[in-house]
Amino acid sequence: MPLYESIFIARQDVSAAQVDSLADGFEKIITDNSGSVELREYWGLRTLAYRIKKNRKGHYVLFNLDAPSEAIQEMERNMSLNEDIFRFMTVRLESLRGDASPIMQGKGDRDRDRADRGNKRDKNEEVSSIELSENMEAEPVMGDSESADLNDSHDEKETEQ
Numbered sequence: 001m002p003l004y005e006s007i008f009i010a011r012q013d014v015s016a017a018q019v020d021s022l023a024d025g026f027e028k029i030i031t032d033n034s035g036s037v038e039l040r041e042y043w044g045l046r047t048l049a050y051r052i053k054k055n056r057k058g059h060y061v062l063f064n065l066d067a068p069s070e071a072i073q074e075m076e077r078n079m080s081l082n083e084d085i086f087r088f089m090t091v092r093l094e095s096l097r098g099d100a101s102p103i104m105q106g107k108g109d110r111d112r113d114r115a116d117r118g119n120k121r122d123k124n125e126e127v128s129s130i131e132l133s134e135n136m137e138a139e140p141v142m143g144d145s146e147s148a149d150l151n152d153s154h155d156e157k158e159t160e161q
Helices: 016-032 069-081 102-138 144-160
Strands: 003-011 036-052 055-066 085-093
Touching: 003 016, 003 036, 003 069, 016 036, 016 055, 016 069, 036 102, 055 085, 069 085
Parallel strands: none
Antiparallel strands: 003 055, 003 085, 036 055
């Protein structure tokens, strides 16, 4: 049977549980038409690159399918009729990906990047505190006699006026 990769985007105001039930319904359509779902990934609520039908975010779901074309056509027909789904795309593949999709692989990288960011902030704070202490050392400190001289000259200017 041909191999397909299908993704759909559901509206942002639909809950994750409802998106899961939608995906279950599409999976049932595929299995009823003698196909199989090799992989199903929920990518979560993601920001869209541009507004689509007044939505700025959407729930993404990916399927890797091994099914006949009739099953795919029926699934796409149901997706187009469902008002909670505003975009979908199905592509025929030569072979299915064995591991997780790049989107799911990137989620681990994001956690690692966040940890790196925390370290950079700590380093920046250390550098700024060192610069502050160097600046404080560079400023001349006035003794009591110098500050008294400045006050005396200020008092003399006031009396002249």
